[in-house]
Amino acid sequence: MRYSLFSLLRHSLSKHRGWAPAWRDATPKPGYDVIIVGGGGHGLAAAYYLAKVHGVRNVAVLEKRHIGSGNAGRNTTIIRSNYLLPGNNPFYEWSMQLWEGLEQDLNYNTMVSQRGVLNLYHSDAQRDAYARRGNAMRMHGVDAELLDTEGVRRMLPFLDFENARFPVLGGLLQRRGGTARHDAVVWGYARAASDLSVDIIQNCEVTGFIREGERIAGVHTSRGPIRAARTGIAVAGNTSRLANLAGLRLPIESHVLQAFVSEAIKPFIDCVVTMGAGHFYISQSDKGGLVFGGDIDGYNSYAQRGNLPTVEHVCESGMALIPSMGRVRILRSWGGIMDMSMDGSPIIDRTPLEGLYLNAGWCYGGFKATPASGWCFAHLLATEQAYPVARGFRLDRFATGHLIDENGRGAQPNLH
Amino acid sequence: MRIQCPFCGERDVNEFAYLGDAEFKRPDPNAADAAARFFEAVYLRDNPAGPHDELWYHTYGCRSWLRVTRDTLTHEILRVQIGDAH
Secondary structure (H helix, E strand, O other): OOOOHHHHHHHHHOOOOOOOOOOOEOOOOOEEEEEEEOOOHHHHHHHHHHHHHHOOOOEEEEOOOOOOOOHHHOOOOEEOOOOOOOOOHHHHHHHHHHHHOHHHHHOOOOOOEOOOEEEEEOOHHHHHHHHHHHHHHHHOOOOOEEEEHHHHHHHOOOOOOOOOOOOOOEEEEEOOOEEOOHHHHHHHHHHHHHHOOOEEEOOOOEEEEEEEOOEEEEEEEOOEEEEEEEEEEOOOOOHHHHHHHOOOOEOEEEEEEEEEEEEEOOOOOOOEEEEOOOOEEEEEOOOOEEEEEEEEEEEEOOOOOOOHHHHHHHHHHHHHHOHHHHHOOEEEEEEEEEEEEOOOOOEEEEOOOEOEEEEEOOOOOHHHHHHHHHHHHHHHHHHOOOOHHHOOOOOOHHHHOOOOOOOOOOOOHHHO | OEEEEOOOEEEEHHHOEEEEEOOOOOOOOOOOOHHHHHHHHHHOEOOOOOEEEEEEEOOOOOOOEEEEEEEOOOOOEEEEEEOOOO
8 A cells, every 4th residue: 555645644534543564474485586684674675676676576584583673773874975985985875866765766754864964074184084085975976065164163053163182173064964764764665575575574583594515595494494596694793693504704793883862852953963083973863862872892792782981982072072962861872783894894795605695794884875785785686796886895805805995994893 | 891800800891902803813924825814814703692702902901912701792701811821
């Protein structure tokens, strides 16, 4: 059923008792053309584009708990395409363009809000780096504006511009960036995929792979074996654990990233602000809560919660930038498990095992990539070829030296 | 998270810097398959969910390298040894 003003009016006459579930909670069949492991945004988006763009409709998405219960439900919902390197920028810009048409495409309100993403700079060197990044973006056809102090002051007059250590000298602004509603993205893709006959199977944990020589022919699950011609993994955070079941060792470490939300307050920040120098970023949800975070804790973890030093560091950075935040109480904090790759960029590629495909290594940037990741993974699963904008995200780039090291930090995942 | 430093006693994790997996061994650069061995050593990780042997440096304490066995699922510290103990 299409959602529209008319369907809303029609159902209001029956006191909204006639709404059907948004998507079908399926039971597993013995086999599929394609299985995607992981019912997060990336997996569901891949299933949707497989069915819609490539006509592959005999598809199952397997999720060990409920859909959206992993990192899709634990991120800070920022969307942007302000990347420097040629291997990254066209991919994230393609994602941004998909975001811009997503609600019409899915017939679902994903609350995409292009409120602007502003990266502040605090020194001449940082300004030059952002000028370079902005120029790279514009040469790729992406919008970017370099603001001076007054430009930032007009947007955010309450920042501590005269901070002795981190004076706000300006910022790089991408106006098309912003936020989207993470749960709605998951449900929107699930509903649209389910409408195209994709099976969404919850509480179905993959416990092993059906292996025939060097070929993967499906998966063993807590709900029995399921065969498939092609199996895709989209379980960022737990990629190493799953790949280990197939005997693969990957260039990935799992790290915990914490995020925070304050009590709801009146409209205060109408864009996304990041302070790279102090490890802090913040936006305000439509409900009014300040949503903010900083860097990963910095040690391997699967615990989905972090430690107090990082809480303290993030809050100190926030106070350095926005002193008035000190009057706001933090409501919740939580942690998500990041697939930290060895160059800070993702992997969408075949694996050495025939029939097994990998979508992983999103570090802490997976949410914004959801539409393009799904699009490119679907293309790979359907055609065995990399989609042009994802050509650099190869698994073998670490061996061949074709790294996409956006931060220039080398194989130190806790520094990306 | 607190780490029981063999020299300084139990200290807040804030005093320590993290390096990563303690299993890193520098391959023989003169071996015939040195390139493949270096790729594995530099880029590939076991990344276990559970006990993990890792190297921590006591930056704001005795400045010793420690080999810490820590459960990555719970953050429980299971064992701390002096870094070059093995």
